[in-house]
Amino acid sequence: MHKNLKRYFPVFALPTCAAFAMAFLIPFVMGIYLSFTKFTTVTNAQWVGVQNYITAFTADNNFINALWFTVKFTVVSVISVNVIAFFLAMLLTRPMKGTNLFRSVFFMPNLIGGIVLGYIWNLLINGILSYYGVDITYSAKYGFWGLVVMMNWQLIGYMMVIYIAGIQNIPGDLMEAASIDGAGPVKTLFKITIPMVMPSITICTFLTLTNSFKLFDQNLALTAGAPGRQTQMLALDIYNTFYGKIGWQGVGQAKAVVFFIIVAVIAFLQLYLTGKKEVEQ
Amino acid sequence: MxxxxxxxxxxxxxxxxxxxxxxxxxxxxxxxxxxxxxxxxxxxxxxxxxxxxxxxxIENYIKGLSSSGFFAAFGRSVFITVFSVLLIVVCTAMTAWFIVRVKGKFTKLLYYLFVFSMIVPFQMVMFTMTYIVNAISFNNPIGIVFVYLGFGAGLSVFMLTGFIKSVPLEIEEAATIDGCNPLQTFFLVVFPILKPTAITVAILNAMWIWNDYLLPYLILGTGQKTVPVAIQIAMQGAYGSVDWGGFMAMLVLAIIPIIVFYISCQKYIIKGVVAGAVKG
Structure with missing residues (x-):
């Protein structure tokens, strides 16, 4: 079958492959190489070994601080988003008046882009803080919690929809059996609902984790790292290293490689760890 | 009681x-x-x-928007989003079909490269990608459509191959026996079957491209703003003298198309986004 399909490679696969090579594959390979060089315009790269990686961690605390800030933000966001989204999904699984409208409203913020989202919350948070005579750049604490609240606003509805689908997939007779055996609502939740929606929990944790960790637009629009660089997350720090200081492009590229490795490790670890807890159906 | x-x-x-x-x-x-x-x-x-x-x-809408070139940015965003999504859906569907139907080491490698690209953060490739795009003069609203094809290929090919695997081979064989060449088989037989997944792929890419800030900022710069770039520039470039009225109007106009789009095809959007999550 389709013996001559191979000959159609230029028609079927070449446009995508060429665009993919231009946008991703070649830049990726070049990026790895350039992280070991000193350069300003790609063409004038000089091999410096692992010097860029050392500089990234030792020249200043920016990278370490950004990493620490990102980790804290990610942990708080993953927990808060998933707990609230799961709770809302429990409330909205059984049909009642307005269920669909509620779902629609909660889901909507997810569609708004990061830059717009950041400025909406900038207005709101600064409006509240102005009663106390300060703004969001006054303290890193405000920036941190501002980012967390914004992330919750954006992602709760999205995760809620995934949880609702998971909860609705639980066979009704399982719930019935539990209630006949005398399990209360709390026991049902922990012994049946949560184990049965483990696949959804895996997906949602994974999604919130990578979304929070790679956050850029919202960070730029809400605080842009202020005060100082205290609320700067990893992606923004890499961006500022690339385009903020001349001669630091190699260091920026080295930071980007470290960033990529962390994201890849998280992705695999997460899938491996939670994958084991899934209940076979 | x-x-x-x-x-x-x-x-x-x-x-x-x-x-x-x-x-x-x-x-x-x-x-x-x-x-x-x-x-x-x-x-x-x-x-x-x-x-x-x-x-x-509506003073803000009139004054704030005409002075910042927002309407041109709006048109540019619509152009880039529409053509990128069309190109992505058609090209990646063809590629995905090719990968599934031509089994071999090369197509397997291609598939894994596309999947791999999904976990790589944009910061990893942004500098070198910008360099290449500038070097081959793709740094314009038409060239960026191809850049989006490259970045959208990962998720799109991944989702479409997953679906194509479930398409029975017999239908295509029948088409071949009836004298269809691969192109005819694809567009007359396979593509119509792919429609539900193609819609999902289109929605996911449309939302991402419409909202994308950093990529158009790096490639098109501030001379050819898209909506997110125009918003960021209005805020960043003004140094304290921000026209807050015009800025609010900009935010509203950036949100309205999304809300209209959402209300008009909500079912597809929620389904598509969830499908994208489950598979991604």
């Missing part, structure tokens, strides 16, 4: 959800409200309703 208790509990639940829904809408309503206030009354008191003194009508 228990019945009234249950009723009360349900009412409480409804009230709680209603309050939360209002809370969810407040940020968006706040921007809408402020876009009708005079620019001096926004930043200091964003929560006060417009009154006879602060109400500015």
């Amino acid at each position: 228990t019945k009234t208790k249950q009723k009360g509990l349900r009412a409480l639940k409804f009230l709680f959800l209603l309050l939360l829904a209002i809370l969810f809408l407040v940020p968006i309503l706040l921007v809408f409200m402020n876009s009708f206030k005079s620019k001096f009354y926004i930043i200091g008191s964003p929560f006060s309703l417009p009154n006879s003194e602060t109400f500015a009508g």
Whole structure:
């Protein structure tokens, strides 16, 4: 079958492959190489070994601080988003008046882009803080919690929809059996609902984790790292290293490689760890 | 007794959800409200309703937008989003079919490269990608469409190959026996079957491209702004003299297409986004 399909490679696969090579594959390979060089315009790269990686961690605390800030933000966001989204999904699984409208409203913020989202919350948070005579750049604490609240606003509805689908997939007779055996609502939740929606929990944790960790637009629009660089997350720090200081492009590229490795490790670890807890159906 | 208790509990639940829904809408309503206030009354008191003194009508929309080139940015964003999505759907569907039907080491490698690209953060390739795109003069609204094809290929090929594997081979064989060449087989037989997944792929890419900031900023710069770039520039480039009225109007105009799009095909969007999550 389709013996001559191979000959159609230029028609079927070449446009995508060429665009993919231009946008991703070649830049990726070049990026790895350039992280070991000193350069300003790609063409004038000089091999410096692992010097860029050392500089990234030792020249200043920016990278370490950004990493620490990102980790804290990610942990708080993953927990808060998933707990609230799961709770809302429990409330909205059984049909009642307005269920669909509620779902629609909660889901909507997810569609708004990061830059717009950041400025909406900038207005709101600064409006509240102005009663106390300060703004969001006054303290890193405000920036941190501002980012967390914004992330919750954006992602709760999205995760809620995934949880609702998971909860609705639980066979009704399982719930019935539990209630006949005398399990209360709390026991049902922990012994049946949560184990049965483990696949959804895996997906949602994974999604919130990578979304929070790679956050850029919202960070730029809400605080842009202020005060100082205290609320700067990893992606923004890499961006500022690339385009903020001349001669630091190699260091920026080295930071980007470290960033990529962390994201890849998280992705695999997460899938491996939670994958084991899934209940076979 | 228990019945009234249950009723009360349900009412409480409804009230709680209603309050939360209002809370969810407040940020968006706040921007809408402020876009009708005079620019001096926004930043200091964003929560006060417009009154006879602060109400500015649609002045913000007219003045703020015409001065910042926002309408051109809007048109550019529409152009880039529409053509990128069309190109992505057609090209990646063809590629995905090719990968599934031509089994071999090369197509397997291609598939894994596409999947791999999904976990790589944009910062990893942004500098070198910008360099290459500039070097081959793709740094214009038409060239960026191809850049989006490259970045959108990962998720799109991944989702489409997953679906194509479930398409029975017999249908295609029948088409071949009837004298269709691969192109005819694809467009007349396979592509119509792919429609549900193609819609999902289109929605996911449309949302991402419409909202994307960093890629168009790096490639097109501030000379050819898209909507997110125009918003960021209006804020960043003004150094303290931000026209808050015009800025609010910009935010509203950036949100409206998304809300209209959402209301008009909500079912597809929620389904598509969830499908993208489950598979991605």
